[in-house]
Ligand SMILES: CSC[C@H]1O[C@@H](n2cnc3c(O)ncnc32)[C@H](O)[C@@H]1O
């Protein structure tokens with residue numbers, strides 16, 4: 001290939017690179033060779049300097065880095081709407097865990113993850129962090145969809161359809177790491193469920209293994225006030241203090257939810273480089289509370305954004321999640337300047353990439369990074385006129401304005417059509433699972 005030959009040149013009316021110190025660009029082009037961005041330059045110059053196999057002119061579009069959903073349980077898409085309007089522990093103990101005990105299997109996780117992948121691609125997510133059972137099925141579905149995923153293998157004290165107990169989960173996790181970690185679009189990690197379901201021994205083992213294998217750890221932490229009260233009554237420690245004592249507060253940990261935080265605990269997170277994953281819609285729907293986003297960011301904690309699973313959110317829409325996060329941060333801090341739109345977009349892209357240890361590869365549009373890109377059409381009456389395209393994306397746009405998505409230079413969505421998954425088939429299969437599941441719970 002000659003020096004000025006590219007595979008793809010994307011010209012866009014606006015480009016938000018999200019790179020450190022980068023500003024919004026107008027009439028620029030992103031140049032892609034193979035799976036990598038090789039140039040970002042004014043459109044007029046790109047026309048002079050680059051020849052390409054494919055050229056797209058996105059004249060009414062904002063081009064952004066692919067959204068990083070930093071916490072979900074993809075296969076739970078098949079449980080969307082199964083149990084609503086309940087608080088966390090009733091939802092989990094009385095509905096979700098019994099349903100998982102009955103239905104979760106390799107084929108369930110494969111089909112549920114495919115359904116979630118279709119939804120995520122159509123909403124502009126290019127990378128998702130998954131925390132669920134049967135990681136091989138998640139890996140297979142992800143690779144087929146063309147998405148990128150960080151797969152956190154489960155760890156709990158009690159048995160599930162996947163494993164008999166901590167030793168078994170850890171063995172299955174290391175097997176999955178061996179099998180999948182060399183796939184360029186996958187990364188692996190450990191997913192101890194929560195402080196109230198994993199005891200000290202297995203947590204220490206997971207940390208040792210994560211250090212040995214250089215992997216991230218994801219855990220639900222401080223999701224509700226009840227979780228903390230129960231822990232204090234049980235062993236005298238708040239869960240975060242216990243994780244600190246065990247050595248888990250490090251840049252390896254993604255602490256999901258964190259709705260209850262003392263100022264001292266925010267300092268621990270900042271000092272140790274622990275990441276927080278904020279899931280505002282799930283927290284609101286389960287009435288769990290909300291994470292003090294403004295305080296966390298002021299303290300210098302890296303915050304990523306996640307949807308949580310579709311059984312508690314009930315969608316995997318990162319554009320909606322950005323809006324919820326922005327409005328909640330302002331409402332809670334009583335500061336209209338808390339979390340401006342550009343900062344929210346950064347959380348939903350580079351913040352997630354940092355938390356997953358992938359910021360050298362994804363999260364911003366820079367030469368040398370992977371070509372994970374999303375085009376959003378702003379020429380709809382709902383997003384007109386455009387003074388500030390990023391504000392329009394966060395405060396006014398909807399996910400169906402995502403028109404095109406690329407991961408590692410490969411198109412997964414073209415003019416709203418899925419290219420790697422059959423939409424009608426996904427709907428059909430979801431309906432079949434619903435009939436089975438609903439049929440038995442009557
Ligand atoms: C081993 S992780 C999968 C496990 O987590 C459950 N889960 C889904 N959402 C939540 C949440 O918000 N808090 C706690 N646990 C959650 C899921 O149903 C699986 O059992």
Ligand SMILES: [Zn+2]
Pocket residue numbers: 071072073220256308309
């Ligand atoms: Zn979760």
